[in-house]
Amino acid sequence: xxxxxxxxxxxxxxxxxxxxxxxxxxxxxxxxxxxxxxxxxxxxxxxxxxxxxxxxxxxxxxxxxxxxxxxxxxxxxxxxxxxxxxxxxxxxxxxxxxxxxxxxxxxxxxxxxxxxxxxxxxxxxxxxxxxxxxxxxxxxxxxxxxxxxxxxxxxxxxxxxxxxxxxxxxxxxxxxxxxxxxxxxxxxxxxxxxxxxxxxxxxxxxxxxxxxxxxxxxxxxxxxxxxxxxxxxxxxxxxxxxxxxxxxxxxxxxxxxxxxxxxxxxxxxxxxxxxxxxxxxxxxxxxxxxxxxxxxxxxxxxxxxxxxxxxxxxxxxxxxxxxxxxxxxxxxxxxxxxxxxxxxxxxxxxxxxxxxxxxxxxxxxxxxxxxxxxxxxxxxxxxxx
Amino acid sequence: xxxxxxxxxxxxxxxxxxxxxxxxxxxxxxxxxxxxxxxxxxxxxxxxxxxxxxxxxxxxxxxxxxxxxxxxxxxxxxxxxxxxxxxxxxxxxxxxxxxxxxxxxxxxxxxxxxxxxxxxxxxxxxxxxxxxxxxxxxxxxxxxxxxxxxxxxxxxxxxxxxxxxxxxxxxxxxxxxxxxxxxxxxxxxxxxxxxxxxxxxxxxxxxxxxxxxxxxxxxxxxxxxxxxxxxxxxxxxxxxxxxxxxxxxxxxxxxxxxxxxxxxxxxxxxxxxxxxxxxxxxxxxxxxxxxxxxxxxxxxxxxxxxxxxxxxxxxxxxxxxxxxxxxxxxxxxxxxxxxxxxxxxxxxxxxxxxxxxxxxxxxxxxxxxxxxxxxxxxxxxxxxxxxxxxxxxxxxxxxxxxxxxxxxxxxxxxxxxxxxxxxxxxxxxxxxxxxxxxxxxxxxxxxxxxxxxxxxxxxxxxxxxxxxxxxxxxxxxxxxxxxxxxxxxxxxxxxxxxxxxxx
Numbered sequence: 001x002x003x004x005x006x007x008x009x010x011x012x013x014x015x016x017x018x019x020x021x022x023x024x025x026x027x028x029x030x031x032x033x034x035x036x037x038x039x040x041x042x043x044x045x046x047x048x049x050x051x052x053x054x055x056x057x058x059x060x061x062x063x064x065x066x067x068x069x070x071x072x073x074x075x076x077x078x079x080x081x082x083x084x085x086x087x088x089x090x091x092x093x094x095x096x097x098x099x100x101x102x103x104x105x106x107x108x109x110x111x112x113x114x115x116x117x118x119x120x121x122x123x124x125x126x127x128x129x130x131x132x133x134x135x136x137x138x139x140x141x142x143x144x145x146x147x148x149x150x151x152x153x154x155x156x157x158x159x160x161x162x163x164x165x166x167x168x169x170x171x172x173x174x175x176x177x178x179x180x181x182x183x184x185x186x187x188x189x190x191x192x193x194x195x196x197x198x199x200x201x202x203x204x205x206x207x208x209x210x211x212x213x214x215x216x217x218x219x220x221x222x223x224x225x226x227x228x229x230x231x232x233x234x235x236x237x238x239x240x241x242x243x244x245x246x247x248x249x250x251x252x253x254x255x256x257x258x259x260x261x262x263x264x265x266x267x268x269x270x271x272x273x274x275x276x277x278x279x280x281x282x283x284x285x286x287x288x289x290x291x292x293x294x295x296x297x298x299x300x301x302x303x304x305x306x307x308x309x310x311x312x313x314x315x316x317x318x319x320x321x322x323x324x325x326x327x328x329x330x331x332x333x334x335x336x337x338x339x340x341x342x343x344x345x346x347x348x349x350x351x352x353x354x355x356x357x358x359x360x361x362x363x364x365x366x367x368x369x370x371x372x373x374x375x376x377x378x379x380x381x382x383x384x385x
Numbered sequence: 386x387x388x389x390x391x392x393x394x395x396x397x398x399x400x401x402x403x404x405x406x407x408x409x410x411x412x413x414x415x416x417x418x419x420x421x422x423x424x425x426x427x428x429x430x431x432x433x434x435x436x437x438x439x440x441x442x443x444x445x446x447x448x449x450x451x452x453x454x455x456x457x458x459x460x461x462x463x464x465x466x467x468x469x470x471x472x473x474x475x476x477x478x479x480x481x482x483x484x485x486x487x488x489x490x491x492x493x494x495x496x497x498x499x500x501x502x503x504x505x506x507x508x509x510x511x512x513x514x515x516x517x518x519x520x521x522x523x524x525x526x527x528x529x530x531x532x533x534x535x536x537x538x539x540x541x542x543x544x545x546x547x548x549x550x551x552x553x554x555x556x557x558x559x560x561x562x563x564x565x566x567x568x569x570x571x572x573x574x575x576x577x578x579x580x581x582x583x584x585x586x587x588x589x590x591x592x593x594x595x596x597x598x599x600x601x602x603x604x605x606x607x608x609x610x611x612x613x614x615x616x617x618x619x620x621x622x623x624x625x626x627x628x629x630x631x632x633x634x635x636x637x638x639x640x641x642x643x644x645x646x647x648x649x650x651x652x653x654x655x656x657x658x659x660x661x662x663x664x665x666x667x668x669x670x671x672x673x674x675x676x677x678x679x680x681x682x683x684x685x686x687x688x689x690x691x692x693x694x695x696x697x698x699x700x701x702x703x704x705x706x707x708x709x710x711x712x713x714x715x716x717x718x719x720x721x722x723x724x725x726x727x728x729x730x731x732x733x734x735x736x737x738x739x740x741x742x743x744x745x746x747x748x749x750x751x752x753x754x755x756x757x758x759x760x761x762x763x764x765x766x767x768x769x770x771x772x773x774x775x776x777x778x779x780x781x782x783x784x785x786x787x788x789x790x791x792x793x794x795x796x797x798x799x800x801x802x803x804x805x806x807x808x809x810x811x812x813x814x815x816x817x818x819x820x821x822x823x824x825x826x827x828x829x830x831x832x833x834x835x836x837x838x839x840x841x842x843x844x845x846x847x848x849x850x851x852x853x854x855x856x857x858x859x860x861x862x863x864x865x866x867x868x869x870x871x872x873x874x875x876x877x878x879x880x881x882x883x884x885x886x887x888x
Contacts, residue, residue: 071623071734072763094627115576128576129548144825148817150730152545152762152802154534154583155810155817156844157826161547161579169575182629210512210600210670236630236681238674246670282569286489311490311569337571354574360563361573364832368575371828382574 017061029141037379042107054379079109102272115165119215122309128164136171139373149177169380170372184234189262190255199229202251219305275317283311332357352384388428392449406430427468444560457529460521463807497528513598516543534583536803538634541761554593558839586840588833602668610691611659618661619737621689634666635761642755649716653709721770731798733763750785764802
């Protein structure tokens with residue numbers, strides 16, 4: 001095993017990705033000792049690596065699937081493993097990882113750091129619900145083993161949930177114990193297209209029946225002015241069949257089943273990185289129509305997708321700093337947090353992944369960072385400048 | 386009593402004299418929780434009547450540097466709500482209002498003192514329920530559930546407390562009020578709701594809690610399968626979990642526990658000659674498909690050696706089957722003066738092995754062990770009957786508990802799945818977490834409670850960090866030498882933050 005990016009002379013060779021935990025920790029510690037800010041990168045396909053002031057430490061050398069235990073529904077993987085690689089490794093065991101983030105070939109490290117999940121979030125929970133434990137390296141080079149690899153665990157404070165979705169501000173993820181699901185016996189995707197109003201009414205009618213589809217997504221198909229409703233049903237043959245009938249009768253829509261593997265879901269994921277900026281936000285179903293109207297008006301020209309089960313909205317397009325800040329402030333007034341998932345560095349650094357709209361929260365976060373990364377080695381603009 | 390008269394008088398001024406308990410006999414009620422091996426009287430107990438009184442009381446306590454311990458119904462099983470004579474218990478049982486139930490967004494906002502089962506009862510008119518259902522749900526409070534990240538039988542399908550809380554209004558230990566999370570679940574920063582849930586009262590007091598509600602499944606079936614071999618029952622659990630069918634609950638009750646239940650008023654009709662029974666509950670929207678799933682599971686149970694499988698469809702019949710499970714601890718409590726309800730988790734594939742190992746440990750220490758637990762999650766509850774007035778037997782219980790924990794950790798598991806660390810399990814924390822990880826936990830605690838006055842001395846042991854400091858030749862922070870294991874004042878804790886990581 002190579003001992004990482006720090007060579008005998010103490011030089012940090014960032015072109016030679018480290019392949020060990022010790023090397024990863026050592027690289028961070030060495031960079032930290034030199035007060036050299038660093039960004040952690042996976043495949044580089046999610047957020048642009050355009051912060052000239054920070055070095056880039058890649059997880060590409062840490063891409064092993066360490067363990068798959070189908071009987072326990074747990075897999076242990078390194079941060080650099082991509083989602084397609086994980087899916088391919090899990091498939092023969094009849095298990096899967098029910099997280100479908102925006103983007104293409106994201107790494108597990110990237111998915112967990114950004115706490116991001118797609119349409120499946122509505123029916124199966126967000127990324128943080130599928131992580132049992134994490135090993136991460138703090139900004140000061142300390143190795144922390146949070147959580148464990150069992151499905152219930154309340155030993156100590158929940159550092160796992162703290163780190164998932166913190167964009168790497170508290171530490172760089174090295175590996176994770178993931179909670180898997182057994183492959184459902186049947187996995188069906190139903191599609192409809194029409195006006196936004198028709199799709200929304202159909203989705204809410206399905207929800208009102210008490211049905212909880214794995215995904216229930218109202219979205220804008222690429223290159224089209226119409227709207228789409230995509231429904232994913234999973235379970236036993238008879239249960240899925242009954243749910244399918246319930247969807248048809250309650251929505252009143254003409255639902256077409258898609259031949260598996262359904263192309264709708266990867267298409268939605270790709271579309272959410274088609275523009276330079278991606279954001280996610282909470283939603284309320286009561287006034288969702290007005291909310292979508294506001295997004296259209298405030299952030300014109302983008303594409304959005306509504307995860308009805310969560311409920312949550314993801315938007316992708318082009319927008320400048322002022323527009324994003326104005327939009328976030330307006331949403332905060334209605335109690336909806338807006339999280340900037342990805343953007344070019346000049347925008348991200350000013351707008352921040354999160355907005356400071358609740359008194360006291362940023363203070364707690366700052367104190368946590370003071371403990372985990374006192375010198376702010378990890379170049380993560382959690383809150384804007 | 387070391388809590389100043391001035392502080393107590395200020396608190397009386399806020400809540401009124403009748404809501405401050407100071408007499409020894411009154412304090413006795415608060416000297417224990419569900420853990421029979423520990424006992425500790427607080428200096429005083431304060432019962433605030435509303436959110437503002439909680440805030441004002443915490444501010445007085447913070448001003449005077451008085452440590453405090455929030456307490457719900459006192460049903461906790463790890464000693465987490467016990468306060469020492471230098472601390473004040475803040476009992477939240479009077480904050481018992483369900484503030485809103487929103488059937489469209491499927492959310493409820495409640496005060497911390499709401500009894501768990503009341504929320505589901507109140508939501509039922511909207512066809513909704515609150516999923517986490519600890520066995521103590523008729524007594525325990527949502528606030529306590531937040532502190533412990535409580536589970537329950539139906540968490541197998543629906544997840545634990547942490548999966549159902551979207552927002553919290555908390556009073557930080559310095560009296561500042563902060564809102565974490567939002568109704569939809571998207572946070573205002575990193576997931577501080579996730580960090581707060583399960584922090585065992587060490588990050589402050591939640592005064593308003595927003596939770597998800599789920600639609601009640603109209604069709605429910607409960608299967609009871611009985612096995613002549615504990616091992617075969619464990620194997621059946623793995624087979625069901627791997628099949629991709631997801632029961633709402635998957636519980637196991639072993640022979641000793643069956644016999645205790647069947648000879649009590651909670652008799653559920655379990656076969657008394659079985660080595661174990663499995664209780665499998667399925668829920669869904671439509672009867673036909675559910676019946677087909679039940680048929681498939683029944684076949685799996687029989688294939689794995691079930692002697693018989695009974696299916697209960699009527700509510701009364703199902704309730705009777707569940708009564709044996711839910712009241713098992715009560716039935717076991719009749720056998721001896723005291724009962725330790727242990728809690729640990731193992732990967733479910735090792736369930737058969739670990740149950741044999743636990744039986745061997747109990748035999749070594751001449752104790753009766755009964756298992757009743759969440760088999761689908763691998764969450765064990767080995768229960769040890771004993772008499773605390775017999776110190777020699779108590780010693781054997783403590784040692785057997787330690788060995789059971791060690792066995793579960795060796796099997797790749799953890800020391801608690803839903804009861805928390807509290808005081809009881811502090812000593813095992815170093816068996817699963819290294820020093821840097823424990824220091825990370827203390828750093829997180831420090832961010833919420835720099836003064837270390839909210840439930841000090843629980844969850845994260847200080848001695849490991851002290852050894853770490855000594856080993857590194859660094860100067861130990863003042864007061865690190867805490868009085869471990871009894872619930873202590875803030876001086877027991879080293880400061881967290883950057884300094885605690887050492888040089």
